[in-house]
Amino acid sequence: MVSPVETSTGPYDLKGGKFSRRGLLKFLIPSLIGIGMFLIPFASGESINIGMGFLADGLKALLGEALPPLAALILCISAVVTVLVKLTRPTWLKGSLRELFDVDWLWLALRALGALFAVMTLFQVGPGVIIASTTGGVMLNDLAPVLLTFFFFAALLLPFLVDFGFMEFIGSLVRKPFRMIFGLPGRSAIDATASWMGSGTVGVLITTQQYEQGYYNQREAAAIATNFSIVSIAFALLVASFIKINHLFIEFYLTVLVAGLIAAVIVPRLPPLSRKSNRYHEPVGCQIAEESTGGMGILRFSLAQAVARAEKSPGPGQLVRIALFNVADIFFGLLPLVVAIGTVALVLAEFTPLFTWLSYPMVPVLEWLGIPEAQAAAPATLVGFADMFLPAVLATNIESELTRFVIACLSLTQLIYMSEIGALLLKSKIPLKLWELLAIFLLRTAITLPIIALIAHVFVF
Numbered sequence: 001m002v003s004p005v006e007t008s009t010g011p012y013d014l015k016g017g018k019f020s021r022r023g024l025l026k027f028l029i030p031s032l033i034g035i036g037m038f039l040i041p042f043a044s045g046e047s048i049n050i051g052m053g054f055l056a057d058g059l060k061a062l063l064g065e066a067l068p069p070l071a072a073l074i075l076c077i078s079a080v081v082t083v084l085v086k087l088t089r090p091t092w093l094k095g096s097l098r099e100l101f102d103v104d105w106l107w108l109a110l111r112a113l114g115a116l117f118a119v120m121t122l123f124q125v126g127p128g129v130i131i132a133s134t135t136g137g138v139m140l141n142d143l144a145p146v147l148l149t150f151f152f153f154a155a156l157l158l159p160f161l162v163d164f165g166f167m168e169f170i171g172s173l174v175r176k177p178f179r180m181i182f183g184l185p186g187r188s189a190i191d192a193t194a195s196w197m198g199s200g201t202v203g204v205l206i207t208t209q210q211y212e213q214g215y216y217n218q219r220e221a222a223a224i225a226t227n228f229s230i231v232s233i234a235f236a237l238l239v240a241s242f243i244k245i246n247h248l249f250i251e252f253y254l255t256v257l258v259a260g261l262i263a264a265v266i267v268p269r270l271p272p273l274s275r276k277s278n279r280y281h282e283p284v285g286c287q288i289a290e291e292s293t294g295g296m297g298i299l300r301f302s303l304a305q306a307v308a309r310a311e312k313s314p315g316p317g318q319l320v321r322i323a324l325f326n327v328a329d330i331f332f333g334l335l336p337l338v339v340a341i342g343t344v345a346l347v348l349a350e351f352t353p354l355f356t357w358l359s360y361p362m363v364p365v366l367e368w369l370g371i372p373e374a375q376a377a378a379p380a381t382l383v384g385f386a387d388m389f390l391p392a393v394l395a396t397n398i399e400s401e402l403t404r405f406v407i408a409c410l411s412l413t414q415l416i417y418m419s420e421i422g423a424l425l426l427k428s429k430i431p432l433k434l435w436e437l438l439a440i441f442l443l444r445t446a447i448t449l450p451i452i453a454l455i456a457h458v459f460v461f
Contacts, residue, residue: 020307023307023308023310023311024303024307026164026165026307026310026311026313027164027165027166027169027303027306027307027309027310030159030160030163030164030310030313031160031161031164031165031166031169031306031310033157033160034157034158034159034160034161034162034164034166035161035166036051037050037051037052037055037153037157037160037161038050038051038052038157038158038161038202039161042054052150052153052154052157052202053150055153056146056149056150056152056153057149059149059152059153060145060146060149063145063149067144067145067148067149068122068140068141068144068145069122070148071118071140071144071145071148071335071339072115072118072119072121072122072140074148074331074332074335075111075114075115075118075119075335075336075339076115076118076119077332078111078114078115078331078332078333078335078336079108079111079112079114079115079336080115081101081332082101082103082107082108082111082112082332083108083112085098085101085102086101086102086103086105086108089102096325100325100328100329100332100333101332103333107333107337107427110336110337110340110341111336111337111340113336113340114335114336114337114338114339114340114343115336117130117136117139117140117339117340117343118136118139118140118144118339120136121136121137121139121140121141122140129347129350129351130343130347132350132351134346134350135343135346135347135350135351136343136346138342138346138387139338139339139342139343139346139419140339143338143339143342143419143420144335144338144339147201147330147334147335147338147420148331148335150201151201151205151327151330151331151334152327152330154201154202154205155205155323155326155327155329155330156323156326156327158202158205158206158209158323158326159314159319159322159323161206162206162209162210163309163313163314163319164306164309164310164313165305165306165307165308165309165310165313166306167187167210167215167309168187168302168305168306168308168309169302169303169305169306170186170187170189170302171185171186171187171188171189171302171305172186172298172301172302172305172306173186173298173299173302174186174189175187181265182223182264182265182268183223183268183269184220184223184224184268185215185216185220185288187210187215188207188216188220188224188228201229201420201421201424203225203228203229203230204225204229204421204424204425204428205424207221207224207225207228207229207430208221208225208424208428208429208430211281211428211429211430212281212284212429213281213284213287214280214281214284214285214286214287214288215287215288216280217277217278217279217280217286218276218277218278218279218280218430218431219268219273219274219276219277219278221430222273222276222430222431222432223267223268223273223276225425225428225430225432226267226273226415226416226425226432226437226440227260227263227264227267227268227415227444228264229415229421230256230260230412230413230415236249236252236253236256236412239389239392239408239411239412240252240253240408242392242396243392243395243396243404243407243408244396244401244404245401245404245405245408248405248460251459251460252405252408252409255405255409255452255455255456255460256409256412256413258451258455259409259413259447259448259451259452259455260412260413260415260448262447262448262451263413263443263444263447263448266447267440267443267444267447270443271439272436272439272440273440276431277431281429333427334423334424334427337423337424337426337427338419338420338423338424341418341419341422341423341426342386342387342418342419342420342423345385345386345387345418345419346386346387346390346419348386349383349386349387349390355379355382355383355386356378356379358382359378359379359381359382359383360378362374362378362381362382363375363378365449366378366381369449369450369453370453370457371400371402371403371406371453372400372402372403373398373399373400373403376397376398376403377395377398377403377406377407379394380394380395380407380410380411381407381410381445381449382445384410384411384414384417384441385414385416385417385418385422385438385441386417386418386419387417387418387419387420388411388412388417388419388420388421391407391408391410391411392407392408392411394407395407395408401461402456402457402460402461405456405460405461406449406452406453406456409448409452409456410445410448410449410452413444413448413452414441414444414445414448415440415441415444416437416438416440416441416444418437422434422437425437
């Protein structure tokens, strides 16, 4: 398939690199809004956040204690409507709404389970392992409010970043080094930047949309979503403060970046990611071709690509419909999975010895790497598969600062957290199975742990 620039006509063309002022403004203005909302960190007091994060925090503060009941209500609506649609199959429900609520029985069961867990936790009825503050309480009172407010603005504002040419502009600029180093399209640099500055979930959301629109193939989408959706700077600061290594934050975050980038080079070249197909999402097919610049300078060529995409961007009405469906998909589709899977994972981590048993092989590995208190640290190396914050919780009682540093760094480089990223990936159309997510998690652990330990011993302590 030819590129958007090659198929377009009008005041710009690929050979001359010409484009109209209107097309340039149509690219620049929305893209600058998207950059300001997603990619530029701002300092507010002692915290660092992005524009969209400040909006989400403001909405969270405004709604306050109403958010957990609101989340429970949304989960109940999702479960009830899904059951009704599944049983009655109304003929009037078509298109995106049918896709949202007419789901497989597994997803229906998870939506019902998420609603049940939320109601039990809200009213504090039922088994203590479900409604405890460290399990259902974490999901309903801590995580759900963050996801509701964060994803509300993410869904509304994401088109500014992905639908007006900014992805094409950056993708054309860095496509050669990204392809050479990571074997991935240059536009995936946006996913990485959005994750680092904003949130890993935002990075996955961008990747999912780009795959569904035909800009990534299956292998690229799976590799990007599982290797570039690094947790945000804001969350990294939270972990460093919680685990009491905030005085080492620069060393901590640089270690995370180095280990994460090395893993991003290696992991996509290993199974299961290396075995993924190069097919594109079937309903749309391939929508991009990385062709020659035609003799133009790379900057002008990138600008021509961006303007061409902006000229074909959705109109205001279509953008509103897309944004509203994205919000509904996250609230009624994603949130129930996060609550259901996350609660079960936290119950296993908090009230069963499962992760302790599974982590026994890690004890000699940690001892070989020279990590003090290896017995206490071992469960924290694997429990992150359940939830991103659990390793920090388990590591707070470890006396060795070096060990806490290693655990904190590792928890941020493992990336596959079932309470959030994992649930989002399973919900998406990117072809990733649960066992593949576990395999990628273990691969990232095996690759990044020695790197982190080496940096900690040689450069930090």
